[in-house]
Amino acid sequence: MPLTQSQLTEWSNWCKTNLHRGLSPASLAEQMSRSGIEQAYIEKALGPAFGTEVRAASHDAFANCAITKRVGQTPGVKKLATRKAQVFTWADFLTAAECDKTIQLIEGHLRPSTVTDTRGDANVRTSSTCDLGELSDPFVFDLDRKISAALGIHWSYSEPNQGQKYLVGQEFKSHTDYFEPRTAEYLPNTAERGQRTWTFMVYLNSTPEGGATRFPRLEKLFRPKQGMAVIWNNLTPEGEPNPYTLHHGMKPRRGEKYIITKWFRERGWAPLDYTEEMAASGV
Numbered sequence: 001m002p003l004t005q006s007q008l009t010e011w012s013n014w015c016k017t018n019l020h021r022g023l024s025p026a027s028l029a030e031q032m033s034r035s036g037i038e039q040a041y042i043e044k045a046l047g048p049a050f051g052t053e054v055r056a057a058s059h060d061a062f063a064n065c066a067i068t069k070r071v072g073q074t075p076g077v078k079k080l081a082t083r084k085a086q087v088f089t090w091a092d093f094l095t096a097a098e099c100d101k102t103i104q105l106i107e108g109h110l111r112p113s114t115v116t117d118t119r120g121d122a123n124v125r126t127s128s129t130c131d132l133g134e135l136s137d138p139f140v141f142d143l144d145r146k147i148s149a150a151l152g153i154h155w156s157y158s159e160p161n162q163g164q165k166y167l168v169g170q171e172f173k174s175h176t177d178y179f180e181p182r183t184a185e186y187l188p189n190t191a192e193r194g195q196r197t198w199t200f201m202v203y204l205n206s207t208p209e210g211g212a213t214r215f216p217r218l219e220k221l222f223r224p225k226q227g228m229a230v231i232w233n234n235l236t237p238e239g240e241p242n243p244y245t246l247h248h249g250m251k252p253r254r255g256e257k258y259i260i261t262k263w264f265r266e267r268g269w270a271p272l273d274y275t276e277e278m279a280a281s282g283v
């Protein structure tokens with residue numbers, strides 16, 4: 001049976017929401033097919049994702065994505081002067097209005113933060129989390145596209161956007177964002193989308209005291225400044241987990257701290273490169 005225009009729009013929105021939540025195009029096509037939707041409409045609803053497969057991009061492509069070429073080109077972007085890891089900052093990446101709007105969204109949907117492996121310490125992460133990517137909010141999709149274009153990697157390689165809130169005394173103790181190979185957390189977390197690659201984190205407020213992000217092995221500390229992004233590759237250019245990226249979300253001593261984090265993976269369903277033009281056209 002043919003779909004009406006409004007039914008097609010509804011299915012297209014359903015696809016968009018679920019693709020941004022990290023579901024694969026094949027699994028969505030299968031669900032639509034089970035709902036009795038004809039192939040031609042499945043193709044329309046999925047758009048560019050139709051017929052694609054989730055697969056790994058090359059480590060070289062990750063190590064040379066657009067952010068690595070922005071210093072001196074894009075105002076506000078700096079590279080940390082070290083050969084040990086690829087770390088960048090981007091001042092005023094989000095406007096104050098975008099930050100405030102994101103904080104409002106986070107405030108409405110908080111749960112206690114979790115980790116994949118506590119390593120025996122129940123207090124390893126004491127903050128609260130908001131699964132922004134689950135909200136199906138067009139503003140969050142815009143954020144996804146803006147972050148992906150800034151980094152230069154298509155959003156299908158990324159996990160859904162997360163917001164974090166730290167009250168005075170709350171923290172995320174030293175950890176790496178990659179999954180530790182040869183541990184129990186490794187396979188269940190990497191089987192589908194692969195290892196974590198880049199982390200894109202944005203400070204949504206300027207915490208008055210404390211709350212820095214510390215990279216002890218790089219001897220570097222970033223202080224939360226509203227709108228500033230800290231962006232790093234958790235892997236080496238060869239694709240191995242990079243232990244130098246160990247970091248600690250420190251306790252705010254006064255005031256709160258709000259951030260968003262987006263983690264990128266080795267596998268996605270689109271070509272890796274993603275530009276501002278693509279983001280503006282809504283793909």
Ligand SMILES: O=C(O)CCC(=O)C(=O)O
Nearest residue numbers: 172212213248249250261
């Ligand atoms: O809060 C921070 O500064 C760091 C957060 C972090 O490391 C994470 O969410 O993975």
Ligand SMILES: [Fe+2]
Nearest residue numbers: 175176177247
């Ligand atoms: Fe982290």
